Amino acid sequence: MKDKLQVAALENGTVIDHIPSELVFRIVDLLGLNNLQSSVTIGYNLQSRKIGRKGIIKVADKFFTDEEISRLSVVAPNVVLNIIRGYDVVEKKTVTMPDELHGIVRCPNPKCICNNEPMQTFFHVINKETRTLKCHYCEKELHV
């Protein structure tokens, strides 16, 4: 009940919910929230019936693109984004892993060119269920 009130307190924006507490600040990083001008509310160690302790991030006047949301798929695949307009949840978005990941995951192979040149990493998602990626450059597979 209390959660609902807090969500409703946002007029327009996005509420990222069901974040495992320890991942809250990774997500702040991944979405670049520390560079936003609008108000951001971060809560963690909140009680959750689903996952024990959860985190929640509320971002006013910000609607994330699919590309931004897909960045979350690697670290926090189970978070839910509530899109708020006029104090109402107008849409709930879940995170799905995209076909390609650019610049999000680091290649574990020290002999891969992408760890030795000033360049973005690039992975092909070859199995979304097993969360198996393949480096576009050294062709090594990894699980995330």
Place this chain on the structure above:
Amino acid sequence: MPHSLVTIANLSKEKILSLLDNAACFEAQPNRRLLEGHVVATLFFEPSTRTRLSFETAVNRLAGRVIGFSDAANTSTSKGETLKDTIMMVSNYADLIVMRHHLEGAARYASEVSPVPIINAGDGANQHPSQTMLDLYSIRKTQGTLEGLDICLVGDLKYGRTVHSLIMAMRHFHPHFHFVAPPELAMPEEYKIYCRQNGISFEEHTEFDSSVINNTDILYMTRVQRERFTDLMEYERVKNVYILRADMLTNTRPNMRILHPLPRVNEIANDVDACPQAYYFQQAKNGLFVREALICDCLDIEA
């Protein structure tokens, strides 16, 4: 369209066969002035004398000119220049870049930033497509076909990139593989999965004896390298197990031929060289014709 060659994993069966046909034309007539007016750069960030000489000979026999370096120690790379900058500079001068690099994925990345085609002459442990093509060429030339052959891979099947690429290239041709290796250098699971997914049958052996040697069309030997072993006792135990000697070749199939990517150390005894089954030196020579075909294909020059 001019295009790069980074891997053969995505080449169709038709493309592979047409490249092999072109290579056969170059074997019949290696000296043709097809590259007149062209400059090819050979950038060997990591030394590999035999691969470089093979590529440079191919360019020379096609009347092209060669620029490049054989060791990155004397280049701007040693001053900290990025690969991208080196490639951008050289692409101002050359119509095609042949490159060897110790880092995996270097050729893929170069092909994405370079305005001229790139031929991968080996990127670390990853890909070496011209080696695979010359292996295919040698197999087809000695057997008359690539279809339905028994191919025995011996030695270091864990780290040997040539054997991994060969499996992938042979997927179009219904081979039956024998993998002969000590347990610590056995074929990695991912390639066995690849075989099953692509309907390639295989058997695994740890013993290297007449039962495998006498029942194969191609015996593909590789080097068991000391540095691959954490336990040197284990190395001492297996190093002499996978050695081929002339007296092991008395009951082979008449068409059987021995291939090796070279350099060899002791895994093929010197007395094998005189046997009719020995084919590894001709195999290296075939690399020239295959590389002539690959260079022309990348530059979109009719062979």
